[in-house]
Amino acid sequence: MPTISDVAKEANVSVATVSRVLNNHSSVRPETYERVHKAIEKLSFEPNMSARNLRRNETRVILIVTPNITNPYYAHILTGIGDRAREYGYSALIYNTAGNEAREKEALEMLKKKKADGAILLACNVNSIWIREYADKYPIVHCSEYIPDLDIPRVSVDNYKATQDVMEYIIELGHKRIATISSSNNYISTHLRLKGYKDTLKKHDIEVNNDYIVLADDEYSFKSGKAAAYKLLDQKIRPTAIFCISDTIALGAITAAKELGLQVPKDLTVVGFDDVDDTTKFHPYITTVAQPCYELGEESFKILYDCINDTKDMNKEVILSHKFVVRESSAPFVKRYHEKV
Amino acid sequence: MPTISDVAKEANVSVATVSRVLNNHSSVRPETYERVHKAIEKLSFEPNMSARNLRRNETRVILIVTPNITNPYYAHILTGIGDRAREYGYSALIYNTAGNEAREKEALEMLKKKKADGAILLACNVNSIWIREYADKYPIVHCSEYIPDLDIPRVSVDNYKATQDVMEYIIELGHKRIATISSSNNYISTHLRLKGYKDTLKKHDIEVNNDYIVLADDEYSFKSGKAAAYKLLDQKIRPTAIFCISDTIALGAITAAKELGLQVPKDLTVVGFDDVDDTTKFHPYITTVAQPCYELGEESFKILYDCINDTKDMNKEVILSHKFVVRESSAPFVKRYHEKV
DNA sequence: TTCAACAATGTAATCCATTACATATAAAGT
DNA sequence: ACTTTATATGTAATGGATTACATTGTTGAA
Structure with missing residues (x-):
């Protein structure tokens, strides 16, 4: 491995000049700059990172x-x-x-x-x-x-806005009995999504029903999503739509629905969040919020x-910006003969 | 950040001695060693990695x-x-x-x-x-x-042996028409699994049928697994079992089977490989080879x-060592009235 | 013409840990 | 008692790049 002083010799300058070239200091004459660069290339010199980092x-x-x-x-x-x-x-x-x-x-x-x-x-x-x-x-x-x-400093998507998008869409489909599967974790996204859920319901004069808010575990596990969905679907008056704060939970919810003999989206609309790889591995493909x-x-x-x-x-x-993607797990609410409401 | 010479001063020794302590050289007197260590702890000294790396x-x-x-x-x-x-x-x-x-x-x-x-x-x-x-x-x-x-130098599982385990199991279940979904990639594991597939069939005097060997794409995508399964299941004489070289492919195969009205494992045994997270997200849970x-x-x-x-x-x-785990996607071969063989 | 100001480059100190070599002290051998 | 050997520690060079400061050369103003 050649060092900076090998380059200096090759280019007939001092190590300081080479260093200046390396770091694009202004005070180097263009022709010197050129000469040093040629030497660098000739020796295929790469600065030693440990030395640089130390200094x-x-x-x-x-x-x-x-x-x-x-x-x-x-x-x-x-x-x-x-x-x-x-x-x-x-x-x-x-x-x-x-x-x-x-x-x-x-x-x-x-x-x-x-x-x-x-x-x-x-x-x-x-x-x-x-x-x-x-x-x-x-x-x-x-x-x-x-x-x-x-x-x-931070980078994120607008979880509140994204949830509003989801909820507006679900409400637009005609659903009134909309549940959510949130999580027991303490992430800001979880809080914002829950707030978005509640606020949008209120905005449309739909009462927030605490029985329709259940929690999955901290890691959004499939299992806990499924269990949470069971809790929702076992109720006397079932929700007709579930907003899940993650796709894995949504997957769990869909599985639970299937096990209970419900068809998604015909009998139940399920919406997820994140758009990770699993969303299109099984039918119904999940309607979700895609995060970049x-x-x-x-x-x-x-x-x-x-x-x-x-x-x-x-x-x-x-x-x-997020992207709300409508796929197969959501559909308009249809009143059925046995429905009480 | 304290340096090695701060430690040296604190312990009343030279930097060389500190360095020796740091690097566990034998020639340091126990009591000196002790003294230096106390100084290190007192100053909560951590050697500068750049300097060490440079040297x-x-x-x-x-x-x-x-x-x-x-x-x-x-x-x-x-x-x-x-x-x-x-x-x-x-x-x-x-x-x-x-x-x-x-x-x-x-x-x-x-x-x-x-x-x-x-x-x-x-x-x-x-x-x-x-x-x-x-x-x-x-x-x-x-x-x-x-x-x-x-x-x-390398570390891996014994892909050949693992495949033998799978195949012996499938044959044991009574299957004769056993297909495999391999891949177009050029990994040694792919070659060994294919070889294991063929060799075990031969060992049991089952003819290797080239129509029963189809390829998924390089990355074992779900989609290509599904497509490959279609190719197998569209044949006049369907296989009754499919050995897939990855779980994602197996998932694709199960989906294809479902779409064709076949039940897994009743009508079709599907075995995967790897045992990644998805294997127990959906029923039937996949019988597979778990890799550590x-x-x-x-x-x-x-x-x-x-x-x-x-x-x-x-x-x-x-x-x-791998572990062969039997779950829900595999079952004994049952001859049905419409079966020709 | 002379000196200030600036441009271009060089010299040498610096970052910090490691280690070859030097030195000092103690133990062992004759 | 005196050299030899081993043990314990110190001194200083080293690794390679950066940069404060020094030096040289050049331009422009007075």
Whole structure:
């Protein structure tokens, strides 16, 4: 491996000049610049990152704190982060926390220990305000989930608006008995989706029925989605539509409906959220809100990069647009002879 | 951030001694060792990795070359690698290649440029012998796929044996008309599974029928699995069992069967491979071969680590054991009135 | 013409941990 | 008692890039 001083010799200049060329300093004469570049290419020189990092006091490593990359939603985001990071010469330290706060803290301690230049947090409870003390000192970006009122840079979709879209659509279809399967977790998205659900009902003068709000588990597991749907469908007056806050839950709901002899969408409309890969693996394909996961990842890296480099006028909050996609699991409400309402 | 010389001062020794303590050199007196350790703890000193890496000429970065982390199979492996890597102070550079050879080469060029200490390749065509020239010079480990005859260290399951297990089971159930959905890709696992399929049939004096061997696409997509199943089930003499080389394909096959009015497993036995998350999301739950993905990942990191550190007597080939799990998609063959055979 | 101001480049210190080599002290051998 | 050997620790060079400061050369103003 050639070093900067090999290049300097080759180009007949000092190492300082080579370094200036490398870092695009203005004070280098164009012809010198040219000469150095030729030397660099001739020797196919690549600056030694350890040396540069040592001198610049950076690591070129970013931390990705995620509950679980095995979840395709996070995997897509991770791909976006990874592609952009690589492009900028960063590598990733992936911390799987399984939602465990102790491990989240352990992860962020890496920043203190200077093992990473910054962190992207993929899932974060609204009450984790302890993150502030890290965010005050180190570059941290929230991706998709965030903590309200703590103005930590973030990128996400507009969960409230997306839910409104869903609910307006379901109401438009003529449904009145609309339930939701939310989650026991404490994510901002969960809160916003629930609020969107309630607010839109109220807006249309439909009473919010607490029996129609049931919770799946923290990780939106298929199983818990199915169980939640059972709770809804076992009621005397069944809902005719269910808004699920994730596709996996929606899948669970559809399975539950089938087991109860209900046809989706004929007897029950089911809408999901996220649009991960499973939505079109089985009929009925799920009507859902598509999130731009890859772009969420890309964007969070960009913001983190700006944070690390103290870019002026950087974006502190990026909202990417979602897309509501109507597929097969939703249909107009039809009053049937046995219906009481 | 305290440095090694701060520690030296605090402990009243030279930096060399501190360094010796840090690296567990034998020649340090126990009481000195103790004193230095106290100083380290008092200042909560952490060695600066850039400086260490510069001096030691290493990066502490490993390359993970994968077609697509979005695939849960790879995601699980990645989690295993990641957890182990972090433990040893390595971070990961994830290269998504989408199976593109140019991008695979681009990835391995990082080794030449000293941007990573070694690489783990997650999917690799059997004919990619160009990898040898990198493997000769740099630490490279194959995980789950590999190139035969090129003795590059690797970890995988015994695909041939696993397929034998599956086939023996299906034959045991009384099936004679057994088809397989393989893939157009060029992975060693694909070849071995096909060979296992054929060999076991022959062993039981069942003729190999080429009409019963159809291919899904390279990525085992659901869609292509479904299409392949249609090809099998449209034949005059239908198979009564299908061995699919992936669960997603199996899922596709089950969907195709349903669409054709066949019940799984009553009318058709379907067996998958991998045991990723989807296998128990829908009934019938899929009978499949469970791969220890996380452990495959862990093990590959360990081997790579040994390669990087020239460990003597390291394992060059690790075969982890698979587990054949019988669930709902397989059942004994029952001769029906309309059956010709 | 002379000096200030600036442009272009060079010299050397710096980042921090590692390690070859040097030194000092103690234990062992004759 | 005196050299030899081993043990424990220190000094200083090293890895490669960056950058404050120094130097040289050039241009323009007075």
